Amino acid sequence: MSLIVKRFDYTKLSRTSLDGKRVYQCPDGNAVASVTTILDSTKDKTHLLEWRKRVGEETAKRITKEASGMGTRMHKYIENYINDGSWGTPGSNPYSQQAFKMAQVVHNNALKDVNEIWGSEVGLYFPKIYAGTTDCVGQYKGNPCIIDFKQTNKPKKKEWIEDYFLQLVAYAEAHNEVYGTKINEGHVFMCARDLTYQQFDITPLNYAKYKDLWWQRVEEYYIKYAH
DSSP states (O other): OOOBOOOSOOOOOEEEEETTEEEEEOTTSOEEEEHHHHHHHHSOOHHHHHHHHHHOHHHHHHHHHHHHHHHHHHHHHHHHHHHHSOOOOOOSOHHHHHHHHHHHHHHHHTGGGEEEEEEEEEEEEETTTEEEEEEEEEEETTEEEEEEEEEESSOOOGGGOHHHHHHHHHHHHHHHHHHOOOOOOEEEEEEETTOOEEEEEEOTTTHHHHHHHHHHHHHHHHHHHOO
């Protein structure tokens, strides 16, 4: 049985590419940049480029592909649980088995405190500016919030993942604009390959800080890429 409580009528957004960048077609007829495109186009990639140079391009591609595949599998198990109320079975594939364990770590540490789930893989847009798909919208410990599920090869430090916080704020801002909510919380539920669980939170105390940083990145993107 689905765990979703339908509080809002979420619109499915279509996704395409324009000039090599991901764009979303919104219900208002506008095609807008995705949240991930805006962040990727405006981030400082110095450390990433240094890492790729240090490990070599082939190794970097392999690690990136494996991480992406593991993340996709973990997300799928969590999505199935939210939509059907059951986990299914991982089968014999070792990557699937590991992703299954990681999904259950996320559940045992965080999902149990999610009071309501309003939607899974929810398409959200801020009219005429940006759009994207968030993993989950609902209530965590009684408070409306945006939730993101992340896998990582090894545990992260908070200062490494600022863009994760900006993603949460971007989706909260879009939800508030379109659905008239006042979401000012967001949570990253993260599991590493070694099954270490981490949680990173946006609260009403630091929401404004990340909100300002997000809109600065949006402005930077459109100054740089506006036609």
